Amino acid sequence: MSDDVAIVGIGMHPFGRHEGVSGMEQGAIAIRKACADAGIEWNDLQFAFGGSVAAGQPDHMVSQMGLSGLQFINVVNGCATGGSALISAYNTIKSGAFDLGLAIGFDKHERGAFRVSTGKSGERDWYGGSGMALTTQFFGMKINRYMEEYGISQDSLARVSSKAFRNGSMNENAWRRQAFSEQEVLQSQMLSYPLTQYMFCSPGEGGVALILARADQAHKYCDKPIFLKSAVVRSRRYGSFEVLAPSLALDYADGPTVDASKAAFEAAGVGPEDIDVAQLQDTESGAEIMHMAENGFCEHGEQEEMLANGDTEIGGKLPVNTDGGCLANGEPVGASGLRQVYENVLQLRGDAGNRQVPNDPKVAYTHVYGAPGISGVTILST
């Protein structure tokens, strides 16, 4: 049985900056929308997995949602926090323990690049103190090396950003809704060579809730359930090139994205050629390019031509980041992976409005990557 878990309700609090609204309140609003979407009450939920990295302990939200006594487990797992909440909910239903539950992710981060403190207690933080505890530097170094190795141009980096903001301008839940030309992207401030300001996403705020049910009961809650065919999280192996690493091995190994992707395809029984729409981690525009290959959608270096052809546009062969991705939505870590799933559910239901992928997409893919070298992948189908 591979069709045994379905997503029967989705809810989202818009991403962006919301003065005076806590991260947890944004999560609560997302849950109320998801319950309404599934036609259920909070008290119907048997369990919840909640993810947040910077906006408080998720289970505290029962005091505003309802003290129903449900099993509520908090999840903190770096940039895969939202994805890890989802995989936990998925496995809970697969195991037969419960029939109906919730994956909720929310967050609220301060402005600017993530503040990363790496010091041990009683010691001076030499890594952060020396100016190396910045996730942005990793992405600059990785794409800089990749561009040289595989012939990717800076114009391709700008194409990815420009597409993201164009798609974001059609998404009422996106943070950045102004389209930028490739020229404007290239001319914005250089933050971490070769990446400019408009090539980077920003830490932000938002919340996403997903209601999951046993597949054989899914039609009780919605007309068009979307099936979760696989959900996988992998950590890094020896020799991979990861964010916030004071040293790397001389040996070279693929990163956790490659492992998570292969495992997810295998579990779902489909391949990259079956995917109709994909949401790939785009912490910066180069990451989307590298992740196209790491997730098996092309060979390294082929992205240059694919982008020039418009293959990853909404009407292209493989639409990527149709909601504007992290670039247009920002990255509230606890919610980011769930935002990708939310978008894919809209696309597979045919409810994505003016950014709907044409020709009835049937199989959809999400991928997150982040600190400290972790990746999460899901595959959904109609």
Place this chain on the structure above:
Amino acid sequence: MGQVSINENVMDLTEDGPRLKGMHCKNCGNHVFPMQKGCPKCTSDDVEEVQLGTRGTLWAWTIQGFPPKAPPYLGETDPNKFKPYGVGYIEIPGQLKVESRLTVADPTALKNGMEMEIVGEVIGQDEDGNDLITFAFAPVA
């Protein structure tokens, strides 16, 4: 007022400049920086502290173009005074690739494969007014 290592657990400050303290696995020969008590390659805990090499080749690089947040950053954070600095990985033969500040911040002057060597850089001052020295790699002249 003198000069002191930013953190003596990871870096000695000698007359010849900074020397990094890494982990060597006696079971499989793997290296990690900084020192830690278990080997991520073979899972052994039969490890020892060793001094890392002082020269290597540039493997990857970028340029930090905006002031990092303080804390934790100890260097200049005033946007009007901040000067971009290079960051990269230097491949030290037979050991590992170490992440470091670079003394060069000009993209036209950095190329993967170029020879680099370790030098000290003043990053800030401690509570007693001593200069705090961290490590950087500079192109070999």
